[in-house]
Amino acid sequence: MYMFTTYDESVGQLTNQTNKLIMRYLNSKLELYDITLEQWIVLLKLSQQDKITQKKLAENVDKDQPTLARILDILERKKLVERKPNEKDRRAFSVQMTEKGINLKKHVTPLLENLFATIVEGISDEEMETYKRVLLKINRNITIQEKVEK
Amino acid sequence: MYMFTTYDESVGQLTNQTNKLIMRYLNSKLELYDITLEQWIVLLKLSQQDKITQKKLAENVDKDQPTLARILDILERKKLVERKPNEKDRRAFSVQMTEKGINLKKHVTPLLENLFATIVEGISDEEMETYKRVLLKINRNITIQEKVEK
DNA sequence: TAACAATAATTGTTGAAACAAGTAAATGAG
C-alpha cells in the first residue's frame, strides 16, 4: 500500500541531498591532498587511459569540454598533469599524468576505498544491486526521453 | 555472488551521474519558466512556509546562508519573492512569495509531477522503496561519521 | 550599563557546470 507521494519530487530531492552529502564528505577528506573530488575523478580516468585528448577525457568523466579544460588548468597548475602537443592533430592536446600525479593517485586510492566502505556500511548486497538498478533505470528513462524530444 | 567492486567508487559515480542527469533534465524543462531547479526548490519551500527568515529557509533547502542569499537575489530580481523587514529582529528579513511567485508555482507544479512520472517509469514500488532506503542509509552513515569525527 | 559573545545577513573568493561564441586546424565536396 503506497501513497501517491512515492512518485513525487522527494525522489529527486533525496537523490540530490545524498549526492551532495557524498561529495561534501569526500571533498572534506580530499582536502588533505589539496585536491577536489572533480579533480580526483579526472586523475583517476587519466590513470586508466593515459595520453588522451581533452575531448575524449571530457566524455569519460561526463563533463563538457570547457569544464574539463578548466579542471585541467587547475591540475596543470598543481603539476599533476601535463598537456603535450598531439603529434597527429595539432588542434588537440595529449593529456597525461606527471610523476607527481601518479604518486598522488597511489596515496588517494586506498583512502577512497576506506571511505566508500564506510558510506555503504549496513547496506546488503541485494539492496545495493537494487539501488544501482534503479539508478540505471532513471538514467535510461531520461536518456530515452531526451532522444525522443529531439 | 558479488564482486568486490560492489563497494567501490562506482556507487558514488553512478549516483553522481544520475543526479546530474535529473538536474540537467529538469533544468532544461524549467527554462520555459525562466527559472532554475535551485530557484524552484526555494520557491517550493517558501510556498510551504511563507514569511520565514533567510537562515531558516537556508536550513530547509539544505544550502548555506550565502548561497541562499544569492538565490534570493535572483528571485527578487525576477519579482518572484520579496524581502521585508522582520519586525522582531532588525537583523533578519522576512522572505515571502509575491503574487507572481504564487502564480508561477501553480504552473510549474503539474509540469514537475509529469516529469517525475516519466523519470521513475518502469520502477516498481518495491524497487523505489529500496532505492530510498539505501539513500537514507548512506545519508545516515555519512552524518554519523561526520559526528564521530568532530 | 559597558564590554563581549552570538546571530542574521552580505561580500569576496575559489571551484565547478553549462552554454555561447570565438580561433585555429583538419576534413570533405566540388
Next chain:
DNA sequence: CTCATTTACTTGTTTCAACAATTATTGTTA
C-alpha cells in the same frame, strides 16, 4: 586545389556551492 564545414580547444558569462571575513543587531554578563 579551394572553399565550406567540422572539429579541438579556449574564453566569456551566468548560476551555484562552500568557506572566510565583515557589518549590524541582539543577547548576556560582569
